[in-house]
Amino acid sequence: MATQTPQTSTSEHVTAGLLPRIGRSLAVVPALGWLVGVLCAVIIEYVIGDTLAVMLYLPKVPALFGTTLVLKQPLLFPSALLFVLLVYVLPIGVVARLSAGWTNRAAVVLERVPIWLSVLVHLGLLYAVLHVWTEASDYRLQVAKLIMIAVMLTLSINVINGYMGEFSCSHPGFMALGAYASSVFTLLLFKQDRLFGAALLPESLGPYFFPIALVIGGAAAALGALVVAIPSFRTRGDYLAIISLAFMFIVKSAIENIEPIGGPRGMGGQPQWSTLPAVFAGMAICIWIINNFVRSTMGKALNAVRDNEIAADAMTVNTRRTKMVAFMFGAFWAGVAGGFYAHEVRHVTPGSFGIQMLAEILAMVYFGGLNSVVGSIVGAVSISMISEILKPLQLYKWIIIPLILILVMIFRPTGLVAFRDFDIKRILGARR
């Protein structure tokens, strides 16, 4: 069925019956099959992308599926569409469908081995996809990395705003703390720079210490969360929102006024340690740990505190500790994401951790869905993508994204994929 995809545009009268049939025939493809299909597509693009782009009068291989290009030069729409169809849609559909037989058999085999092994296989394939895809341009590479950082951020704020149901606005603050703490660590030890002078250790050792830098960033953010959590213990809802918003501004202006770390001019020259494998591994570990936590009974206590705190208390849940842990845990991952961010953009200023970043993070978490790991991933990827795609529209971007959000809030008030458990076994399982 999938082989007929391009014909749907030419023969309109069969479309109505064809699309559901394609959908049904693709339903048998397991996650493994999709990954294989996408891998084939990105390899095809890697091999013939340039030639095909020339043939279709495209200036170069479209970086983000031709969308940015079309916004700049609308006349190229047919070429871009054809490129996407030929390079992505068609190969993915065909390969995924044709390989469904053996990928399903492989998925059955993987169901029998320990779950971590199966997850590693899938992650390996996903990484291969990303690796090949980002070979095309540095721009793509950066977009991919920033999206993965956004996934971490969104997940971490979902712990507080979604699972625990508090409206916390301090996430940019936590991220700033993480970014600065980890930057100070690496600049002090491994880099010759204008703020801290000569490096204390040889730079070649640096990448091995990157995880430590990230943990330090996360710990700094968690400490900041402690500072917010203590006065906001007795408040909920609006009051916590105000306190956390205040915290965000305090962090921003505190950093602006500390000259040794660059003040308002920021801090630059971090080594480029946020490589694709590093960010990918960071994201995978973040998803793993957060998902572990929110699915345990200890993590479900967050939901109980959100839905009814008095009942949670009466059912032996230590609500104060639960809130504290959730807050610091969420902040920790925001700090880690901040560390990755600092070592990716390699220049952080206090101004970048302000209200606009807060708006973006909140948009991601509320768009994707509260109380859901999948939702966070969907939200982070789609909002970052939309935001990147709409860049040619400049300021109008900030009209379109809020509009999308308003629509989502009207039709799905809790977000696209809210209140769903992230069941890895089911996602990776065979489709029979």
Next chain:
Amino acid sequence: MNAAAQNNPALLEVIEMTHFFGGLRAVHDYNLTLMPGQIRGLIGPNGAGKTTIFNLITGIHTPTQGRIELEGRSLVGLRPHQIAASGLGRTFQNMLLWRHMTVLEHVKLAHYAQLKYGLAGAFFGSRLRYAEEQRVADNSMRLLETFDVARFADQIVTNLPYGVQRRVEMARAMATEPKVLFLDEPTAGMTPEELVQMIGIIRKIHEEFKVAILLIEHRLKFVMELCERIQTLVFGEVIAEGTPEEIKNNPDVIEAYLGKEEVA
């Protein structure tokens, strides 16, 4: 029962508890001695302070004066979750279920204080965590079967009928392994048939789990049927205490409920 408990056989003892909300005296000189395995009732008109007494004993409010002891240990000043974990379970008048959670998650979560794994286990998925989760899940399913709601285990509570929600709440309270169970108007909003079932459920809890029960209730028939002793509360003060028979014929109680008899 240990040696200390034999000297002081009362399971739960409340002595001269008084509480003020600002200038309002909500509870005055309240005393209670609950023996192991006893079912007692607390009745009284609306606003008499019955739920306040529950909230004071379970730690939601701290009494202005007075002592509360469970098996000889003082509960005053402990936080609600500590009191709950030390063996004092309760249900709520308006149930207070968690609206986004499934029935099974409700009962599992009430095992919180019994979980043996720590945060590290929760984060990294230690072996102990999975063993514990399994144990708690099995135990929860057993409880759900006891209350005849096991078939709803994977449903979100808010989608369930009222009677089922009441049972889920009972199962949740029993999962905290209480020695004393406080039931706050367990029959509120129930039909007469459901009421009869509820009497059966409470009897069953009492026999199977060997808990002592303190019951707030509006419907006198229900209290009379279940309780060994009944206290009547009016404006925060106990005006009568005794067996159901004594309470039924007590002129003060009749007055509180029906008003004074006009003397022609």
